[in-house]
Amino acid sequence: MPDFGALLRGRPRLRAAVLSQEAVLLLALLALLLVVGLINERYVAERNLMSIALAHAYIAVAAIGMSMVIITGNIDISVGSLIGVLAAVCGTLANMGLPIGLAWLLPILLAIVISGSLGVLVAYCRIPSIVASLGYLSILKGGLIIWTGGAWITDLPENFGLALQRWGGVPAPIWAMLILTALAAYWMRNSRTGRAFYAIGGNAEAARLAGIPTQRMVVLVFMLNGLFAGIAGILFATQLKVIQTTVPPYLELTIITAAVVGGVSILGGTGTVIGSTLAAVLLAAIGSALIFIDVSPFWLRATYGTLILVTVLFDLHRRRLQQRAS
Amino acid sequence: MQAAPASGAAAAPVVRLAEVSKSFPGVKALAGVSLELRPGEVHALLGENGAGKSTLIKILSGVYAPDAGQVEIDGQAVALQGPAHAQRLGVATIHQELLQFPDLTVAENIFLGHAPMRRWGRIDWETSRRRAAELLAQLGASDISVDAVVGSLSVGNRQRVEIAKALALDARVLVMDEPTAALTAHDAERLFATVRMLCGRGVAIAYISHRLSEIFELADRWPTPTTTSW
Ligand SMILES: Nc1ncnc2c1ncn2[C@@H]1O[C@H](COP(=O)(O)OP(=O)(O)OP(=O)(O)O)[C@@H](O)[C@H]1O
Numbered sequence: 212m213p214d215f216g217a218l219l220r221g222r223p224r225l226r227a228a229v230l231s232q233e234a235v236l237l238l239a240l241l242a243l244l245l246v247v248g249l250i251n252e253r254y255v256a257e258r259n260l261m262s263i264a265l266a267h268a269y270i271a272v273a274a275i276g277m278s279m280v281i282i283t284g285n286i287d288i289s290v291g292s293l294i295g296v297l298a299a300v301c302g303t304l305a306n307m308g309l310p311i312g313l314a315w316l317l318p319i320l321l322a323i324v325i326s327g328s329l330g331v332l333v334a335y336c337r338i339p340s341i342v343a344s345l346g347y348l349s350i351l352k353g354g355l356i357i358w359t360g361g362a363w364i365t366d367l368p369e370n371f372g373l374a375l376q377r378w379g380g381v382p383a384p385i386w387a388m389l390i391l392t393a394l395a396a397y398w399m400r401n402s403r404t405g406r407a408f409y410a411i412g413g414n415a416e417a418a419r420l421a422g423i424p425t426q427r428m429v430v431l432v433f434m435l436n437g438l439f440a441g442i443a444g445i446l447f448a449t450q451l452k453v454i455q456t457t458v459p460p461y462l463e464l465t466i467i468t469a470a471v472v473g474g475v476s477i478l479g480g481t482g483t484v485i486g487s488t489l490a491a492v493l494l495a496a497i498g499s500a501l502i503f504i505d506v507s508p509f510w511l512r513a514t515y516g517t518l519i520l521v522t523v524l525f526d527l528h529r530r531r532l533q534q535r536a537s
Numbered sequence: 538m539q540a541a542p543a544s545g546a547a548a549a550p551v552v553r554l555a556e557v558s559k560s561f562p563g564v565k566a567l568a569g570v571s572l573e574l575r576p577g578e579v580h581a582l583l584g585e586n587g588a589g590k591s592t593l594i595k596i597l598s599g600v601y602a603p604d605a606g607q608v609e610i611d612g613q614a615v616a617l618q619g620p621a622h623a624q625r626l627g628v629a630t631i632h633q634e635l636l637q638f639p640d641l642t643v644a645e646n647i648f649l650g651h652a653p654m655r656r657w658g659r660i661d662w663e664t665s666r667r668r669a670a671e672l673l674a675q676l677g678a679s680d681i682s683v684d685a686v687v688g689s690l691s692v693g694n695r696q697r698v699e700i701a702k703a704l705a706l707d708a709r710v711l712v713m714d715e716p717t718a719a720l721t722a723h724d725a726e727r728l729f730a731t732v733r734m735l736c737g738r739g740v741a742i743a744y745i746s747h748r749l750s751e752i753f754e755l756a757d758r759w760p761t762p763t764t765t766s767w
């Protein structure tokens with residue numbers, strides 16, 4: 212174990228750079244590519260790298276909103292079901308003959324409304340977010356099955372496949388992931404509202420006393436979560452020529468895993484969306500690596516679980532060092 | 538201690554609480570309490586645990602609205618709309634529980650909620666850091682790095698950050714709720730020096746403590762049966 216204590220006593224900026232979760236994730240990703248690439252060089256072929264990034268681009272987009280929610284000290288476990296519902300809505304609207312732009316846009320607005328209402332329950336009715344979103348999870352998941360009967364949506368219009376488009380040779384979802392991550396990271400770092408999210412998660416009472424309208428901010432963060440879940444839902448819906456109207460298993464857990472492994476403290480108050488995006492890509496890279504080194508994919512979930520525990524232990528350790536430094 | 542306000546004509550109070558009452562379910566926390574704070578004076582508030590001291594200052598800082606009675610600032614009756622409103626009127630409060638953001642930096646803690654801005658709604662970090670350093674220097678606390686996260690500071694230093702926060706608001710009234718409770722003797726001495734310095738600048742200070750020795754060291758006024766009900 213390197214002497215983190217010594218680092219902590221050093222210059223704060225250097226310390227931040229060395230210990231940042233983003234740096235750790237980037238190193239982990241590079242190490243994985245190197246090691247597995249040495250075992251099987253097709254793993255690091257451009258084609259596979261692209262498919263790794265593509266596989267979790269929509270997860271990364273949803274994890275941006277999830278990270279914001281967790282930073283305020285809340286959580287949303289209904290987001291996977293929401294994405295499933297949005298995909299079905301998107302396909303249904305497109306098959307009704309709506310202009311394709313509207314078929315993409317309306318589900319995003321719907322997501323903002325649904326998540327915003329969840330935010331109202333959390334902020335004003337004071338239902339803990341894990342409970343409120345558990346309710347939404349069941350309602351959305353059950354509602355989807357009642358509505359569609361589990362039938363797939365097929366015969367989608369020619370121009371439906373937003374996620375199948377490529378710009379400059381790069382698939383649209385990867386563009387979305389990169390651009391949205393950069394914008395969200397800049398906004399979280401430099402805007403009053405972004406900083407208010409960190410303040411609320413760090414100490415809600417102090418945030419209120421500093422004059423931050425905490426209830427409105429919580430509604431807002433859930434609306435943003437809806438926005439990103441909505442975009443993720445559209446990317447998810449338009450990646451194939453059919454839409455399966457069941458909620459993908461573990462979807463919300465993968466999104467939350469990306470946020471937590473990305474360094475967003477489950478206690479609120481810290482983390483960045485750059486971290487969550489790097490983690491989303493790392494999770495996809497691990498999935499792909501298991502295939503290339505011929506390990507049963509059943510190990511995937513166990514690997515994710517281990518990563519979560521390691522990250523949280525690391526975070527606690529870091530906090531303890533910080534306490535001791537004072 | 539700084540000189541008492543010009544003899545005879547004491548400066549007009551910046552803050553006046555008149556016959557303020559506040560109840561919580563099952564508890565009468567305050568019953569008809571009055572208080573005046575004048576520029577350049579330290580006003581001590583004494584009282585046993587549960588006497589209602591914190592409740593009184595939370596009314597003054599806009600956290601609670603009184604059930605009865607009146608809050609006047611500069612001779613005007615005001616209905617405080619919340620903590621931000623009280624801050625805008627020049628009342629800064631250091632609450633009993635240090636209310637800070639442990640994961641955010643010193644500079645950000647000092648300016649949270651009223652950070653200097655650049656165009657397009659972006660926080661001006663450079664100005665924040667520079668002004669935070671200036672404020673800390675005024676408190677003789679230049680040893681605190683503006684980039685350190687507050688969670689890594691000692692209690693004494695955290696309190697200096699809280700005072701810098703009050704200075705950043707350009708407060709005319711500073712309310713301190715048991716500020717020495719968790720301090721070492723040395724840190725408490727430094728705090729007293731700061732309180733005197735602010736006093737000399739004409740800030741009105743309300744100082745809550747259990748410790749009589751502190752009160753005698755600092756205060757110009759302390760409650761008598763005519764000014765409070767304790
Ligand atoms: N938010 C609240 N809800 C209910 N009761 C409260 C609340 N705040 C204070 N009280 C009660 O009001 C009374 C006065 O409390 P307060 O905190 O003002 O006392 P204090 O003088 O500051 O005491 P201490 O010296 O322990 O800080 C106590 O009986 C307390 O239990």
Ligand SMILES: [Mg+2]
Pocket residue numbers: 590591592633714
């Ligand atoms: Mg108290």
